[in-house]
Amino acid sequence: TVIDLYSRRLLGAAMGLHPDAELACAAIKMAVAARGGRDAIWRDELEQRVIFHTDRGSTYTARVFTKLCAELGIRQSMGRVGSCFDNAAAEAFFSSLEWEVLSRNRFCDTVQAQAVVIDWCYTFYNYQRRHSAADGLSPVNYEIRENRQKPEAA
Numbered sequence: 001t002v003i004d005l006y007s008r009r010l011l012g013a014a015m016g017l018h019p020d021a022e023l024a025c026a027a028i029k030m031a032v033a034a035r036g037g038r039d040a041i042w043r044d045e046l047e048q049r050v051i052f053h054t055d056r057g058s059t060y061t062a063r064v065f066t067k068l069c070a071e072l073g074i075r076q077s078m079g080r081v082g083s084c085f086d087n088a089a090a091e092a093f094f095s096s097l098e099w100e101v102l103s104r105n106r107f108c109d110t111v112q113a114q115a116v117v118i119d120w121c122y123t124f125y126n127y128q129r130r131h132s133a134a135d136g137l138s139p140v141n142y143e144i145r146e147n148r149q150k151p152e153a154a
Helices: 021-034 063-072 084-100 110-127 139-149
Strands: 010-012 051-054 075-078
Touching (some): 110 139
């Protein structure tokens, strides 16, 4: 799962029966595509690069994932071992998903579960669900408002 900390918008998510580096790679590729591709996010200076913050799980330390981040110009950041507070945005997202979707539904199979989760993520969560971190707006509406307020470059 890739969440923009500025707006709380879900940019990429991949689902499977077991979390692994391939799912993480799929999610990060979705996020990069959602922001216009590698050229739109690439910065030469390390301090200016997109930062992807995660826990220290094997999913994010796997060679295939670290290599992909390097190729995309994404700077990896990892929280302290055993501290859920270092990745609070992701933890809050999964808590909302559990409370608002998973605990309130019974699914016939994984295909149905995935369809419901995807719909919640990309329809409700991004476009309708309000966030205190986004001034009470949905992530997409917050981004729209903030982009309108940016001064034009001279």
